Amino acid sequence: MIGAAFFSNGPVQVALIIGGGAALVSAVVGVFTVLRGQSFAGHALADISSAGGSAALLFGIRPLAGFLAMAALGAGGMEAIGARQIRERDLVTGIVLGAGLGVTALLLYLDMTTTSASGAANTVMFGSMFAIAPSTIPLALGVGALALAMTAALYRPLLLIAIDPDLAAIRGIDPRLIGLAHLLVLAIAVALSAMTIGAILSTALLIGPAAAALRLATRPGTAILIAAAIGLCATWGGIALAYDSFYWTPGHGWPVSVFVVMIVLAAYLAAGPLGTALARRRMAGS
Template sequence: MLAGVLDALLLQSGYNAALVGIGAGLLGAAAGASGTFLFLRKRALVSDAVAHATLPGIGLAFIVMALLGGDGRNLIGLLAGSAISAFAGLLIVEWIARRTRLSEDVAIGAVLSVFFGFGIVLLTVIQTMSRGKQAGLEGFLLGATAGMLFQDAVVIAIGGAICVTLVILLRRPMTLVAFDPDYAAASGRDVRLIDLAMMMLVLTVTVIGLKLVGLILIVALLIIPPVAARFWTERTDRVVLAAGVIGGVSGYVGAALSAAAPGIPTGPIIVLVCFAVFVASLLFAPGRGVLAAIIRHQRFQIRVHRRQGLLALAHGEPIYDPLTIAVLRRARMIRKDRVATDLGRAQAAKTLRDEKRWEIARQVYTDEAISGRYDGLTPIEAVLTRDEIADLDRRIGGPAMVAGA
């Protein structure tokens, strides 16, 4: 199994597996980069409506092509049909959200289910047609398991290139509209047009991904990479880039895994790989990750307890809180019998002096930029200059005696 995966990753598993790997990588990269703007615009679910709205187009395209005497399975024809009906679904969502009192989530729900239902009816009708038996259109639901043709890879490559070009061209307007649509409109941007361009990106990704991942799962490729990428950076351009990389790597690795274990469909595996990257980001990303947040909170808690403990020592008060005792013990500021060490007494005196300085500083400096910084933890050295502190000390008077010193 492992050797198989390695072979697939190194494109050594044969022509078809290599084709699937490259195609899935390109698709993932295009989907991740395009999906980022949708995610930042907080309209991720519109992609779900668009994806489900492709189905009736596929069915109708097959029927039309078959009735005209051609091959109903012509890929370009089917994709063109899917694009047209997805665009119709998109327009209906926009129209409902804009022109009626209904909100966008309702519009998405309605369009998604109605278009999908209609599509399933069409597929059933096609099953009963004489030429429909081997149509294999169900493959568009969850992606084909039988691999790819060269033609499929070309479609993904061209569509992916269009998406990447559009992302580069429209990155500024799309960022502006996602962050501050009112400002964008005020500076003369056509917000509706830019939103439409964003949706055309999504539509393109959906259509080129139909054969490989299927219309039900393509949404995952559009949404999960940007969400995972967001954990790692605070800059829009880097989120786009990281989402493209995460999508691309997930597609490639997912394809390799499914190539090594025949019978496992490619699309779902890619989505699961994507999800694994998301979980890893959620847990381990510095800054926004869950573990980083827990560690940050604990460090903060220790600082608070340490300060409280030192002030208690300075005032000669007993300490009962077990965490405070543990913190001071670990810092070697108190002995086992809770009596302050030399270090503890020195630190306590220093803390008390800091409190006194703050007390005076908050009377002297009415400016919020200084007095507003008092939170019981920030040392005054971080806010005032040495001269200013010396001035405060003159007001306090001689060094205070600390109990127990």
């Protein structure tokens, strides 16, 4: 039952704040990620960040710091190896992804055999939003604000590279430098979402709202606003449903990540016919 107790609950308040911030950052960064055809890179960085979450549990540091550090290392590794063609870029991403998952497997093994973190794999891979410490809020919001500021600074170069790379080169824009900056922002986004709904499912929050928004909007700015609205609704709706699920199966609430992903999927599926109808209306009015 959603009522006053829901909003006064401490873990719920933390989940709403950090989850909302992660959804907002993921939506904004996700639009550029989809436009640039880097959805696989986002998925890879999310999985690679799981090694950081596993290391955080092993060494007793803040989970967000672990997710961020490993995602940033993964982004740097992808760019350091270097690849200009899309096919080569995917190969490099796959190689770095494989290495990251190998480190994750080792660290999770050490978590389970040398510490008392028996649920380490579940926490890292699928998230535990109601278990996030309140002390994480300032760091999460600060990192999220940094990601949004960097995205605002990169807005025009990213759009130009995505739409017309040749014109971007003529104007003196370095695609590799901008690409590295975008990968670093992408690393922050996936780290935030991995901490909330888990490393495996965080791609849904990064790509789903953005892909749905781009089905509905013709302008990037409008797509960003729509993606942000979808991401926030999915995250906050997922938290509310997970909280209420304790009354469905007493003492055994459902994971937040399940509801978030399902809401995102529903939004994406609904955006298809709605986007088609909007396109027909625009054509009829022109």
